[in-house]
Amino acid sequence: MKPSIVQEQTLQMKMNQSLIQAIHLLQFSGMEIIDYIQELSKENPLIEDVNFDYEISQFKQGSSNDVSIGEINQSELSMYEHLKSQLYALDIPNNLRQAVNFGIDSLDADGYLDIEMAFWAEQCHITVRQTEETLELIQQLEPAGIGARSLKECIQLQMPASKQFLDELLTDHLDWVAEENIREISEHFNLSENETEKTLKQIQSCHPKPGQLLSAKKTEYIIPEAYIYEQNGNWQISFYKWHSPTIEINESYKNLQVEEKEAADYLKEKFNQVNWLKQAIKFRGNTLENVIRIIVEKQRMYFEHGAFMLQPLTLKEVAAELGMHISTVSRAITHKYVQTKQGVIPLKFFLQSGVRQKDGEQTASFVIKQLIAEMINNEDKQRPLSDQTITNRLQQEFGIRAARRTVMKYRQRLGFASSAKRK
Structure with missing residues (x-):
């Protein structure tokens, strides 16, 4: 076996220790953590119970009339479907869309690119340079490290x-x-x-096999981590108990004296597992609380006045504010929701890019898209609005400056045809 291969395997073994497990746990929702601990308890006799002080069945029943919460019957998503579901957030040129999907379908189960760039270019009828641009787009997807061609590149994408x-x-x-x-x-x-x-x-x-973080799983319910509400003019965050469940240890094992070395080593391993789990849950809880706190601070206008007051906010800005790596923040908000007066909202919704205005301020891309959709939905069907007309109205009626090509891009993402084809 070549030395470099041995070195890579040794490194992967070290990377697959508790740090990797803690990062993996960071992506779990509160209910997924409870399920994970309960599954772990089947082979760890020290774990007696998981206490989260709330009957989740009561929450589901109490929320049955709320369309934002409850059973969504979501089918199992493969790694490839998870990745493709993120494409809406990228600015993908029309001539590269087929190549992006081809590239995602060409990843192996660990998330590594499994084809040569020249073959990719040939199959999609594009240049190798365009293939490289396409790969850069795929490597922007979560989790970080997706689309790497080697362990080295996988680590670099996460560093x-x-x-x-x-x-x-x-x-x-x-x-x-x-x-x-x-x-x-x-x-x-x-x-x-x-x-x-x-x-x-x-x-x-860094995770040496990021694709494994997107293994197929079935989500039966959307359950929020926290409730955001107004009290005496201030916005408060109340976390549900399943956000940070506590682990109860079987008392009979705590002071058990074991003379046989094999049994003693076994108990020590299980105690270490419980201690790691407690630390990982605490880390996840603290990280998520800090991220949600920043979101509430930055998006106060949204909570007070609704979607049209959503502010531009990026993963990079949140990470800088908290002194964290972008990939850590990204994992923390994955599949996490908060309950608000507007409904149950995914945390990723609050992270929006912006379009810079003349005064230096930015307007969230979501707001511009909503305004474009509203204009088109209410237009005279005999005289549909052109992209230039929409651009002019955005500036005249809302004070929003956006390039015509930006309006065209957002219109296409919203699924609206050009004005000539809407007649």
Whole structure:
């Protein structure tokens, strides 16, 4: 076996420890965590019960009249369907849409690209350069690392872009990473040992097989993590108990004295598993609480006045505010919902790109899309509005400056044909 392959396997083993598991747990909804712990309890005798102080069946029944909550009968989604469901958020040129779907379908089960770029270009009748652009689009999808062509690239896609020495480190010195050789790395790249140790921890926190984070699963209910409401002029966040369930340990095992080494090692392993689980749940809860707090602060106008007051807010901005990596924030909001007076809303809804205005402020793309849809839905069907007319009305009636090509792009995403074809 080649040394580089051995090094990659050693590195993957290290990366598949508790950090990987904690990051995986971060993506779970509150109810998925409860299901996960209950499943774990079948092989861990120390876990006696999961306490979340609320009958979820009561919540489902009490919400049966709310169309935003309750049974949605969502079929199992494959990794490929999960990825394609994110495409609406990307600016994909029309001539690359087929290539994007072809590229996603060509990923292996771990999320790695399984074809050559030249073959991809030939099959989709585009240039290799356009294929590279298409791959860059796919690599913007979540989880980070999707679309990589090697373990090195997979790690780079999940790491901060500022670390310029990573390419050489992962190409020529993967053995140092696998061996956690802090001294060699520090000396070679002129880094302090603290910087090197931090970098190694970041590398080990990367998932070596990101496609596995999107394994098919069935979601039967949309259950919010928190309730956002107004009280005395301030917006409050109340988290449901299933947001951070507590684990009850079987008392009979706590002070059990075991002389046989094999049995003692077994109990120690199970105690460590419970302790890790508690820490991971706490980390998930704290991360999610901080993210929701920032969202409520930044989107106050939305909560007060509704969708047309949604503000531009990006993953990058939230991550910077909290001092976290973008991929951490992205995982924290995946499949998470909050209950508001507008209904049960996915957290991803609150993260919208914006169009910069003349005064330097930005208008959320969602707001512009809503206005465009409203104009077209209420237009004179005999005299449909052109993109230029919509552009003019946005500025004249709402003070929103948007390029005509932006209006055209949003119109197409909304599924409206051109004015000539709407007659």
